[in-house]
Amino acid sequence: MASARARRSGRGPQSYRPEPGSIPTQPGVYKFRDPAGRVVYVGKAKNLRARLSSYFQDIVNLHPRTAQMVTTAASVEWTVVGTEVEALQLEYSWIKEFDPRFNVKYRDDKSYPWLAVTVGEEFPRVMVGRGAKRKGTRYFGPYSHAWAIRETVDVLLRVFPMRSCSSGVFTRSQQVGRPCLLGYIDKCSAPCVGSVSPEEHREIVDDFCDFMGGRTKPFLTRIRKEMYAASEAQEYERAARLRDDLGAMERALEKQAVVLGDGADADVIAFAEDPLEVAVQIFYVRGGRVRGQRGWVADRVEEGDTEELVEGFLLQMYGGESGDAIPREVLVPALPPETETLEQLLGELRGAKVAIRVPQRGDKKALQETVGRNALQALGLHKTRRASDLTMRNRALEEIADALDLDEAPLRIECYDVSNLQGTEVVASMVVFEDGLARKGEYRRFVIRGVDGQNDVASMHEVITRRFRRLLDEQSTSVEREGAGEGEGPMLVDPETGRPRKFAYAPGLVVVDGGPPQVAAAQQALDELGIDDVPVCGLAKRLEEVWLPAEADPVILPRSSEGLYLLQRIRDEAHRFAITHHRNRRSKSMVESALDDVPGLGEVRRKTLLKHFGSLRKLRLAEPEEIAQVPGIGPRTAAAIKEAVSVRASPGAGDPGDPAGARGAAGRQDAGVRVNTATGEILEDDA
Secondary structure, eight states, X not given: OEEEEXXXXXXXXXXXXXXXXXXXXXXXXXXXXXXXXXXXXXXXESSHHHHHHGGGSOGGGSOHHHHHHHHHOOEEEEEEOSXXXXXXXXXXXXXXXXXXXTSOOOEESSOOOEEEEOTTSSSOBEEEEOSSOOTTOEEEOOOSOHHHHHHHHHHHTTTSOOBOSOHHHHHHHHHHTOOXXXXXXXXXXXXXXXXXXXHHHHHHHHHHHHHHTTOOHHHHXXXXXXXXXXXXXXXXXXXXXXXXXXXXXXXHHHTSOBOOTTOOOEEEEEEEEOSSEEEEEEEEEETTEEEEEEEEEEEOOSOOOHHHHHHHHHHHHHTXXXXXXXXXXXXXXXXXXXXXXXXXXXXXXXXXXXXXEOOOSHHHHHHHHHHHHHHHHHHHHHHHHHHHHHHHHHHHHHHHHHHHTOSSOOSEXXXXXXXXXXXXEEEEEEEEEETTEXXXXXXXXXXXXXXXXXXXXXXXXXXXXXXXXXXXXXXXXXXXXXXXXXXXXXXXXXXXXXXXXXXXXXXXXXXXXXXXXXXHHHHHHHHHHTOOSSOEEEEETTTTEEEOTTOSSOBOOOTTOHHHHHHHHHHHHHHHHHHHHHHHHHHHHHHHHHHHTSTTOOHHHHHHHHHHHOSHHHHHHSOHHHHHTSTTOOHHHHHHHHHHHHHHOOSSTTOTTOTTTTTTSTTOSOOSOOBOTTTOOBOOOOO
């Protein structure tokens, strides 16, 4: 591979246009970067020179989003590759790594439930869930409704009695030696009490996965034969049980309509487009039946045809999938420009041939028309929702700018909160909202070290000082690297990794949780650092008043104000984030203090103990015999550990008996401290 780069020397796309003839004509992948060095767009081309030249024509001839992209960018660079398949792979890798803002990124129009089987565990579990996929888990779907798939699983468990309980229920049943209710009603083979071996349970799981994967006929045929054989042998109870199993499987199949009579495995894709946005719908067909459905909506970046949209979608859809998630046939509304290249790439991922086709007649054509109608409805619904959401967010930012007399709307808002318990374990949080939406990847935690006792004002001064000193350090470092005399802004991303530096972006507004004292402390910290272009305000909880530095009276926003509502959301998010960090710190302190007095328990064995159990709560629930199984822990030490954690057990964070702590904390499922299972270290995110 070879690389080249053109840098910006002025303003406008013509200022960083590469020299004529400097762009190669080979296939490759290109990146546009903004003045801060962030990648804003990634694309590929069969001929780099022809493709890149199209971006540097008259702005009025470009698509509005393309024009915005080339004017936002400050440089372009490219990488030459050997084949078009390599270009597809590199484009996908860069899009995943840099998350460019101008690339088409398909957003789910809603959250779809998956049916998941944790095949990576010794005793796999079937469950219904949402969110991102995890390694070691096999997924089916997604499905339109969680209740529908739960009904199906409930029916199939009598035929395939695999584990469906949580880890806690499974462990508890192992300890008491009795299965849960599902084991007694024959909807679980009860591997927790040894009713079946791991190998036997694995066979049940494999049969369940085969059935859900579309291979249903062998099971129906086998059970029907066994039912008739049992009847002829006058084993009527067994025949009746098999008859019920057969009925359960048929009822499960009735919920999934037959759409392709040839029993094909295919993903059927359709688009609904307008000049600014595109909606995509996909039906997952396995064994001729619709096994799941999913939808996305994305902003259009260029005036590309449907063929180019199909290519980009297929790359995003299947680029990071495992082979078993890619079907034998993909039905699309138009063939992508590089159909053979895409088929080759998907075939390599799947380990078998993959065909990309446009259906012309029959059931497949009718099904794609149905998918297209779904895409059209999804686009209409999304436009209605987005118009409302964008209007409200823009109104909120404008109201904040007007109320605080800002020069422009604060597109990036940072909010800070301090949390402590009677002056102990003092921590602070920083949350970030951009364009009215939370940017959780930018959140930061702080441990306050320079303040003794309960002093929220001094703690706020310290956290603001540390955050903006880092900002100045990052900017000075980037200027030194880039050369201060080049007339360019500081590089806000690491040039080696392309990822943003932690504290490199200055906010349009700093919000602190509190009244005049906290606001004054934050403003003093900025003044001491010589920062005079970052506005500060505070939001007091009691009357929801907005306080400005050196102002005797607060700014009162109407209760119905969208700006006040946004400030409240940001403040509450900062409070939640700080409380979570504080509870984790308290849990860590309890673990250390509970084990400090155990004779013969050094740092290495303490880490081994924490690595094994993961939290103080789980350690308290363990019996001495279980503790003694940890490497390096003998029976006598185990008894001392059990006594120590039992004696130290008192209401507080991480204590199962604390209704305001472990059970009363909203959203907390485990009050124990988090431990790195690889190293045994207590996890900490200390800025």
